Amino acid sequence: MPVQEYGIVERLRGSRVWRSVFRSGTGTSTLHRSLAVQQNIFLHLFATKVRKRMIRFNVTWFLGTLTLGTFFILVITGVLLMLYYHPSVPQAYADMKDLQFVVSSGLFLRNLHRWSAQAMVFLVFAHMFKVFYRGAYRTPREFNWVIGVVLLIITLLLSYTGYLLPWDQLAFWAITVGSNLSSTVPLIGNKIHFLLLGGNQVNANALLRFYVLHCVVLPLAAIIFIAVHFWRIRKDGGLYVQQSEPKMKAVDDAALATTEVK
Amino acid sequence: MQSLRKSISSVWRALFGDPVRAFGVVSLLLLAVLAIAPAKEHFSEWHSYQNRYLSLIRDRGDAVSLRRRFQPGIQQVWLPQLGVVDRCATCHEGLTEASLADVHAQPFRQHPSIPHKLDEFGCVICHRGQGAATTVAEAHQSERAGEEPILPARYIESGCGQCHQNALTGTPHLNQGRVMLARYGCVRCHTAKLPDGSTVVATDDPPSLMHVADKTTRAWIYSWLKDPQAYASTATMPNYKLSNSDASDISAFLVSSSTPRVGDTAAVEVKFTAPADPAVGATLYGESFCASCHAVQNAAGNIVGGNVGPELTRVGNKAKPEWMRAWLENPRSYNSTTLMPHYRFTPQQVTIMAGFLEAKLDSDYGTNVHLDAATPQQIAHGKKLTAELGCAACHEINGVKKPENFAPDLSRIGSKALAQIVFLPGMEHSLPRYISSKIQQPRAFGPGLKMPQFTLTTAQTSDLTNALLALTDRSHTMPDMLRVAAVRDTNYQPAGHAGKLMADLACFSCHRINGRGGDMAPDLTFEGSSVQRQWLDDFLKNPNTLRPSLIRRMPRLNLTDGDRKELTDYMLAVYQSPAIDQDSEPLTTNTPAVVEHGRQLFYSRYACQSCHIVDPKTDKGYIGPTLTAVGSRLTPAWIYAWLKNPQALRPGAIEPNQNVSDEDARAMTAFLMTQKGASKQVAKR
Numbered sequence: 001m002p003v004q005e006y007g008i009v010e011r012l013r014g015s016r017v018w019r020s021v022f023r024s025g026t027g028t029s030t031l032h033r034s035l036a037v038q039q040n041i042f043l044h045l046f047a048t049k050v051r052k053r054m055i056r057f058n059v060t061w062f063l064g065t066l067t068l069g070t071f072f073i074l075v076i077t078g079v080l081l082m083l084y085y086h087p088s089v090p091q092a093y094a095d096m097k098d099l100q101f102v103v104s105s106g107l108f109l110r111n112l113h114r115w116s117a118q119a120m121v122f123l124v125f126a127h128m129f130k131v132f133y134r135g136a137y138r139t140p141r142e143f144n145w146v147i148g149v150v151l152l153i154i155t156l157l158l159s160y161t162g163y164l165l166p167w168d169q170l171a172f173w174a175i176t177v178g179s180n181l182s183s184t185v186p187l188i189g190n191k192i193h194f195l196l197l198g199g200n201q202v203n204a205n206a207l208l209r210f211y212v213l214h215c216v217v218l219p220l221a222a223i224i225f226i227a228v229h230f231w232r233i234r235k236d237g238g239l240y241v242q243q244s245e246p247k248m249k250a251v252d253d254a255a256l257a258t259t260e261v262k
Numbered sequence: 263m264q265s266l267r268k269s270i271s272s273v274w275r276a277l278f279g280d281p282v283r284a285f286g287v288v289s290l291l292l293l294a295v296l297a298i299a300p301a302k303e304h305f306s307e308w309h310s311y312q313n314r315y316l317s318l319i320r321d322r323g324d325a326v327s328l329r330r331r332f333q334p335g336i337q338q339v340w341l342p343q344l345g346v347v348d349r350c351a352t353c354h355e356g357l358t359e360a361s362l363a364d365v366h367a368q369p370f371r372q373h374p375s376i377p378h379k380l381d382e383f384g385c386v387i388c389h390r391g392q393g394a395a396t397t398v399a400e401a402h403q404s405e406r407a408g409e410e411p412i413l414p415a416r417y418i419e420s421g422c423g424q425c426h427q428n429a430l431t432g433t434p435h436l437n438q439g440r441v442m443l444a445r446y447g448c449v450r451c452h453t454a455k456l457p458d459g460s461t462v463v464a465t466d467d468p469p470s471l472m473h474v475a476d477k478t479t480r481a482w483i484y485s486w487l488k489d490p491q492a493y494a495s496t497a498t499m500p501n502y503k504l505s506n507s508d509a510s511d512i513s514a515f516l517v518s519s520s521t522p523r524v525g526d527t528a529a530v531e532v533k534f535t536a537p538a539d540p541a542v543g544a545t546l547y548g549e550s551f552c553a554s555c556h557a558v559q560n561a562a563g564n565i566v567g568g569n570v571g572p573e574l575t576r577v578g579n580k581a582k583p584e585w586m587r588a589w590l591e592n593p594r595s596y597n598s599t600t601l602m603p604h605y606r607f608t609p610q611q612v613t614i615m616a617g618f619l620e621a622k623l624d625s626d627y628g629t630n631v632h633l634d635a636a637t638p639q640q641i642a643h644g645k646k647l648t649a650e651l652g653c654a655a656c657h658e659i660n661g662v663k664k665p666e667n668f669a670p671d672l673s674r675i676g677s678k679a680l681a682q683i684v685f686l687p688g689m690e691h692s693l694p695r696y697i698s699s700k701i702q703q704p705r706a707f708g709p710g711l712k713m714p715q716f717t718l719t720t721a722q723t724s725d726l727t728n729a730l731l732a733l734t735d736r737s738h739t740m741p742d743m744l745r746v747a748a749v750r751d752t753n754y755q756p757a758g759h760a761g762k763l764m765a766d767l768a769c770f771s772c773h774r775i776n777g778r779g780g781d782m783a784p785d786l787t788f789e790g791s792s793v794q795r796q797w798l799d800d801f802l803k804n805p806n807t808l809r810p811s812l813i814r815r816m817p818r819l820n821l822t823d824g825d826r827k828e829l830t831d832y833m834l835a836v837y838q839s840p841a842i843d844q845d846s847e848p849l850t851t852n853t854p855a856v857v858e859h860g861r862q863l864f865y866s867r868y869a870c871q872s873c874h875i876v877d878p879k880t881d882k883g884y885i886g887p888t889l890t891a892v893g894s895r896l897t898p899a900w901i902y903a904w905l906k907n908p909q910a911l912r913p914g915a916i917e918p919n920q921n922v923s924d925e926d927a928r929a930m931t932a933f934l935m936t937q938k939g940a941s942k943q944v945a946k947r
Contacts, residue, residue: 169681
């Protein structure tokens with residue numbers, strides 16, 4: 001590494017501003033690295049140290065990480081779509097058409113959102129199966145499994161509420177059929193149906209409710225549960241690795257690696 | 263095999279073997295994928311059309327001005343009030359370029375001249391299609407979310423009909439379709455509500471069947487029910503495709519439910535000895551101008567005559583002789599609302615006319631009909647069928663109530679979503695196709711459908727489809743300021759004895775007065791200001807024609823002197839225009855010099871002889887009425903006012919307004935008042 005470049009980075013990391021944000025201080029010692037993770041609100045969800053064999057591709061196929069990736073794509077494209085979308089009855093469909101025909105890269109944006117949503121549902125299921133068949137749900141991870149189930153439901157609800165927003169025939173009838181399922185609940189079925197749609201039929205109120213659920217309530221819930229999910233991984237002793245899996249070389253086993261990909 | 267695997271694994275290692283390298287490769291791939299979005303935008307359809315347009319105008323003479331008016335990018339008409347966002351002009355760049363008249367290749371063709379500005383109404387209001395789209399397939403054909411595909415050009419007049427409820431000169435097909443909607447009885451079963459809240463009113467005149475047995479026989483009713491067009495090809499009654507037994511049962515019920523009227527069956531000497539001169543009947547038929555309303559099929563198979571009354575080709579097969587006499591004596595006693603005038607025929611004339619009409623028969627018609635006497639069960643079945651088929655929607659029938667909401671509502675048929683339509687196998691999936699097929703073959707759409715088979719030409723079906731396509735959702739939600747209401751008949755009714763007389767003579771069947779009546783004959787609203795008393799009296803006594811090129815004429819109604827005086831007095835007193843002051847132009851003779859000046863103006867300056875005839879020897883004009891006797895027909899005040907502004911007196915008159923000065927008008931009036939038709943008067947005496 002060239003000395004000068006090293007100097008700039010080091011000077012920056014030693015500056016007052018940097019130090020006011022990252023309090024752990026500079027240094028490559030294990031302590032410094034551990035502190036850097038622990039003192040960061042985002043990173044502290046993760047373990048400060050991970051065994052290298054836990055982050056091999058074969059163990060998890062990175063399904064959870066990929067799911068998180070699609071979620072990020074969905075948040076970013078979703079916010080951009082919100083700039084063009086009005087959740088009102090005649091305007092919603094016209095906005096779809098504007099995105100399709102006149103907004104620069106609007107169709108790309110919309111397709112990215114849609115395909116990411118499909119991919120996320122697929123990945124969530126794949127993640128769940130992988131966890132299940134590896135037996136990774138067992139004690140002490142049973143609570144995280146339950147949180148995972150909650151996240152699955154939130155993902156499906158996000159998918160379902162997003163389906164109404166284009167306000168085309170497909171959307172209308174899909175939500176009509178879907179919401180009618182809720183009225184089969186004994187005794188309070190019709191009340192739930194009414195509450196869900198803000199009326200007895202899919203109409204302007206339903207569109208507004210689904211919009212709020214899709215853009216505010218459910219994403220917030222998802223973020224909270226995702227945070228808890230990640231935090232629990234650390235608390236439950238890191239990613240689960242099957243005992244029957246062939247052990248890495250003894251040297252690797254002993255060596256500890258940081259979360260950084262080297 | 264081994265080497266292939268080896269090479270693949272070496273490539274893999276080269277690309278993804280090292281995490282840093284893998285990150286770089288993935289980043290490059292992502293960048294390439296992200297480049298697709300702007301690239302697709304750049305190579306979009308509308309860009310290529312705009313480039314084609316630019317190369318089209320490059321080599322033209324007015325390339326510079328065309329290029330200046332060309333605006334790149336998406337072109338949009340946004341009309342929030344109408345809910346219109348049209349981007350059609352993005353590709354259709356040359357719509358308003360008059361100099362591109364020779365370009366016929368779409369999408370650059372010039373729009374035909376229409377009274378509206380394109381940026382005030384957009385495109386989809388008339389053409390349908392999806393205005394927001396910027397690709398051809400989406401804009402023209404899309405139907406996935408209730409969008410309407412583009413309308414074929416022959417139905418484009420339906421677009422006008424969404425706002426214009428009145429008849430426009432530019433929309434002959436729509437107008438014809440609307441007339442048919444009312445005239446073919448469509449709206450007797452179907453409801454068609456117009457945007458202004460009114461409903462389309464039927465203008466046909468289906469006869470009451472309460473006394474039908476007086477008029478005709480059961481055998482004829484049977485034949486008629488089986489195929490109305492076999493009796494008269496112009497019959498508007500549709501074919502119900504009845505089985506023999508059903509037709510027999512209905513005919514039995516209609517005859518049994520008919521109540522006799524005294525006048526029809528009163529024993530009259532039913533002797534129709536052929537008159538001495540066989541032409542007497544034909545002459546009377548001609549003099550009475552029956553052909554103005556009734557048609558007859560001639561030997562060549564052509565239908566000749568009007569369509570106000572029923573065709574009379576085979577009337578002898580239908581009407582019983584006693585009924586025919588009673589009808590000719592006074593049609594109003596059988597049907598108080600008939601359009602037929604009460605001719606004041608003498609008994610002798612009635613005999614001649616009835617004989618002439620009864621001789622109009624086809625000896626082969628109905629010969630193979632042999633009906634057994636009906637049992638009570640059959641009559642009951644006939645009654646049931648009558649109710650089921652909705653006969654009473656049109657005809658008055660004893661014991662059967664007029665059905666309500668008998669057929670589907672057509673008020674918004676022009677916006678019926680394709681998703682709601684069950685098409686026939688192999689049928690083109692479009693609304694115009696569906697509507698026209700429904701009109702042409704209503705029974706093909708399923709067993710048990712009641713709509714009968716109408717006999718319509720392809721052009722008539724297309725016109726009717728036009729009228730139905732105009733009944734859209736949009737027409738109901740259009741802002742009020744854009745709506746043009748239909749001209750509706752008033753319920754004007756002249757008062758007093760003269761009013762009764764006019765009703766009896768059915769003046770309103772042909773003439774229009776104060777916004778009510780037919781359009782076959784001139785509007786009489788200001789007739790009193792227009793004509794002179796003597797002429798009117800003579801005309802009512804013996805109507806002659808003013809326009810030799812017309813076939814339909816005023817019939818001779820054989821009025822008594824008293825009736826004539828009554829009518830003349832009433833018309834001269836009541837039908838006066840407030841704009842015409844008879845005293846300003848008194849019936850005085852003018853000096854020959856003025857008359858001569860008027861003649862010169864008439865012939866040279868205004869060239870009136872192009873359309874009118876004053877001197878039959880030299881003038882050839884036949885567009886306007888003959889003026890040889892205008893001096894004894896019209897009042898000078900009327901002529902003067904007419905010359906000044908014809909359209910002010912009769913809106914839509916085709917005589918051009920030549921901005922005649924007061925002096926010229928006065929001189930020409932003086933000249934025209936000298937045209938008394940003296941030679942004819944002398945000849946008569």
